[in-house]
Amino acid sequence: MTGLSDSFQRPINYLRISVTDRCNLRCVYCMPFSGVDELAHEDILRYEEIDTIARAAAEMGIDKVRLTGGEPLVRAGLPELVAMLADIETIDDISLTTNGTMLAKHAAELKKAGLNRVNISLDTLKPERLPSITRSDAELADVLEGIEAARGVGLEPVKLNMVVIPGVNDDEVLDFAAKTIDEEWHVRFIELMPVNGENKAPQFVAASDMKKTIDKLGKLEPCLPSVGNGPAKYFRLPNARGTIGFITPVSEHFCFNCNRLRLTADGKLRPCLMSDYEVDLKEPLRGGVAAEGLKKLIEEAVANKPQQHHIAEGDVPRQRPFSQVGG
Numbered sequence: 360m361t362g363l364s365d366s367f368q369r370p371i372n373y374l375r376i377s378v379t380d381r382c383n384l385r386c387v388y389c390m391p392f393s394g395v396d397e398l399a400h401e402d403i404l405r406y407e408e409i410d411t412i413a414r415a416a417a418e419m420g421i422d423k424v425r426l427t428g429g430e431p432l433v434r435a436g437l438p439e440l441v442a443m444l445a446d447i448e449t450i451d452d453i454s455l456t457t458n459g460t461m462l463a464k465h466a467a468e469l470k471k472a473g474l475n476r477v478n479i480s481l482d483t484l485k486p487e488r489l490p491s492i493t494r495s496d497a498e499l500a501d502v503l504e505g506i507e508a509a510r511g512v513g514l515e516p517v518k519l520n521m522v523v524i525p526g527v528n529d530d531e532v533l534d535f536a537a538k539t540i541d542e543e544w545h546v547r548f549i550e551l552m553p554v555n556g557e558n559k560a561p562q563f564v565a566a567s568d569m570k571k572t573i574d575k576l577g578k579l580e581p582c583l584p585s586v587g588n589g590p591a592k593y594f595r596l597p598n599a600r601g602t603i604g605f606i607t608p609v610s611e612h613f614c615f616n617c618n619r620l621r622l623t624a625d626g627k628l629r630p631c632l633m634s635d636y637e638v639d640l641k642e643p644l645r646g647g648v649a650a651e652g653l654k655k656l657i658e659e660a661v662a663n664k665p666q667q668h669h670i671a672e673g674d675v676p677r678q679r680p681f682s683q684v685g686g
């Protein structure tokens with residue numbers, strides 16, 4: 360196995376795979392208000408095709424994969440894909456990002472197939488607020504059940520992602536932080552990123568302001584992540600069982616440490632979430648490209664990975680909503 364690194368000497372070892380652009384929710388920060396045109400079924404990569412790409416990427420040095428969406432659990436048979444990926448010897452971490460609404464009924468099967476852990480998006484602890492944030496009839500109880508089910512089968516650590524939206528749920532930062540004291544909750548506060556020209560910077564709550572709010576509960580002490588080495592910076596409140604992470608794409612970008620590639624549901628490889636540049640893998644794959652050809656295309660995407668994004672200056676991707684790239 361050879362290591363993969365980009366033009367700025369960043370090692371690239373992490374592939375996020377969007378398995379579908381479809382979602383049962385329509386979160387305000389993710390889906391454009393006007394909705395999105397769904398990809399045609401035949402344009403979505405089959406599991407075998409994802410497996411072929413993941414195997415080529417693994418031979419080049421990818422050893423961590425995350426399944427995302429849209430909502431990955433709306434795609435039938437996800438455990439089959441997990442099992443295929445778990446069969447790739449050099450991939451040592453398989454995780455899933457989900458909105459949690461359907462996790463309770465799939466958690467055991469996913470674990471059995473080889474999934475290691477889950478991140479669950481949870482933007483409010485108020486049941487009456489969830490429908491307006493998700494523009495759906497989502498029930499908080501289902502997400503909480505999903506969290507417990509994941510824990511129950513050992514898909515741990517369960518990380519909870521909260522996108523902090525000014526004027527919508529920023530009044531809950533303290534409640535989420537307080538939850539980490541008595542429960543082993545690993546909460547990550549994410550600064551709202553502008554996408555699709557809809558949420559323009561600087562309408563976000565900076566992590567520094569979230570920290571000031573949380574100070575009321577005690578002094579945050581830096582700590583190590585429970586697992587992984589992603590972009591979040593972790594802290595713990597005094598004697599807390601859980602941890603608090605901050606993901607700061609807007610106020611303090613972490614591009615210099617970025618180790619990721621993203622595969623869209625329709626088979627485009629994106630070296631940067633915040634850039635529209637992508638390399639098509641699907642058509643070459645369907646045209647019978649050999650593994651070496653596929654690797655060349657992966658190298659091309661890596662070679663064109665931008666040094667950093669410029670969202671603070673209003674430079675945002677416009678061609679796809681997050682729901683198609685997987686966040």
Ligand code: SAM
Pocket residue numbers: 382388389427428429430431456457458478479480520521522549550551552553554681682685686
């Ligand atoms: N449906 C799954 C979920 O909600 O967890 C997976 C896909 S979702 C696009 C992946 C992540 O992107 C979620 O954690 C979500 O919070 C994050 N995300 C989406 N839009 C965002 C935005 N505008 N700013 C910050 N995070 C965003």
Ligand code: SF4
Pocket residue numbers: 382383384385386389390428429430458480681682
């Ligand atoms: Fe769906 Fe996840 Fe986007 Fe919400 S954040 S609309 S759950 S893909």
